[in-house]
Ligand SMILES: Nc1nc2c(c(=O)[nH]1)N[C@H]1C(S)=C(S)[C@@H](COP(=O)(O)OP(=O)(O)OC[C@H]3O[C@@H](n4cnc5c(N)ncnc54)[C@H](O)[C@@H]3O)O[C@H]1N2
């Protein structure tokens with residue numbers, strides 16, 4: 001580490017600190033419809049076999065395959081159709097010699113039948129059917145247990161529940177699953193210059209944007225945000241805004257008011273109460289706060305919008321994913337080649353916004369390094385991770401990128 005970064009906390013150390021603030025959230029049983037994207041807390045063993053019984057893969061006729069030997073269009077085999085078996089018929093049937101049962105896809109195959117001949121290979125007749133092709137034993141029968149054996153594991157603990165996983169749970173007859181509750185995050189922006197979007201601005205005012213941005217990032221990381229919008233740079237107002245929510249949230253996430261100015265509301269309100277404010281060897285996102293306030297974990301991000309969102313990516317996204325039980329908490333990383341050169345400050349790990357092109361393996365810069373350049377961030381699909389000791393890179397140099405979308 002260079003002398004200029006001697007007083008700074010390393011990115012990985014701050015990341016570990018933020019992660020350590022949040023344990024995993026409590027496990028609760030939820031109906032399948034409320035489980036999308038949640039993480040399964042325990043493995044799921046199937047109470048049943050899948051399919052639960054031998055059933056037909058085609059609409060046609062259940063037969064003894066041996067009775068159709070030599071069947072052809074010129075010499076069809078004629079069978080008496082004894083039963084009609086639609087899907088959902090629950091009585092147990094058997095097939096006598098010289099007969100067939102008409103059967104539909106998904107219906108139980110009668111005992112004694114060893115194949116289903118599809119209706120297209122017959123004249124479709126009732127109550128007699130003429131079959132004009134041979135079938136092999138086993139044809140068009142889906143065997144019970146072929147997909148899942150009763151008692152075996154169908155979902156591992158840690159599975160992220162999507163359409164296929166939830167469909168599988170329902171298919172084995174399970175209606176609710178044990179999942180980690182999404183972490184509840186109070187999102188609070190600070191700044192006397194902030195105005196709610198939709199209102200007129202006076203000189204010196206700006207629209208508040210970190211609130212919706214961070215609340216959305218929380219939701220994308222699988223958390224449940226509660227957006228308090230913003231409070232002015234006033235310590236009493238800050239405490240008053242926070243107090244009613246402390247008993248119901250897993251994390252307080254603030255933005256703004258953490259650097260070195262005369263009105264740093266978050267720093268002033270929380271320093272000395274368990275939240276530590278430090279400078280991290282990172283650009284953007286140097287001033288950071290983390291700790292506990294009245295028993296609740298607090299993470300305080302810098303106010304500059306790009307600093308706030310990059311800090312979220314680097315520190316909070318992995319922490320929130322870990323809190324909700326996810327095994328894979330990191331963005332995909334890969335090596336790309338720079339379209340153009342860049343400069344980075346010595347002793348600070350720089351996260352530049354980039355556009356990665358998977359077909360060429362090249363990454364172009366999305367805007368400059370300024371932490372106020374939010375429109376460039378909206379153009380980006382990755383962060384270019386430039387190590388602390390690197391101060392200059394040329395076009396064509398390899399860099400590590402984190403794919404953010
Ligand atoms: N003397 C120093 N000044 C600054 C330092 C420093 O080390 N010494 N650090 C700079 C860095 S780096 C950053 S990052 C910022 C962080 O400042 P704060 O966290 O105190 O944030 P604010 O001053 O409240 O705001 C910074 C910037 O962002 C705008 N902002 C804030 N909140 C929102 C919001 N919710 N929506 C939209 N925009 C927001 C705010 O208007 C400011 O322009 O400090 C540097 N200064």
Ligand code: MOO
Pocket residue numbers: 282283284285286287302304307308371
């Ligand atoms: O670190 Mo600040 O976050 O560069 O703008």
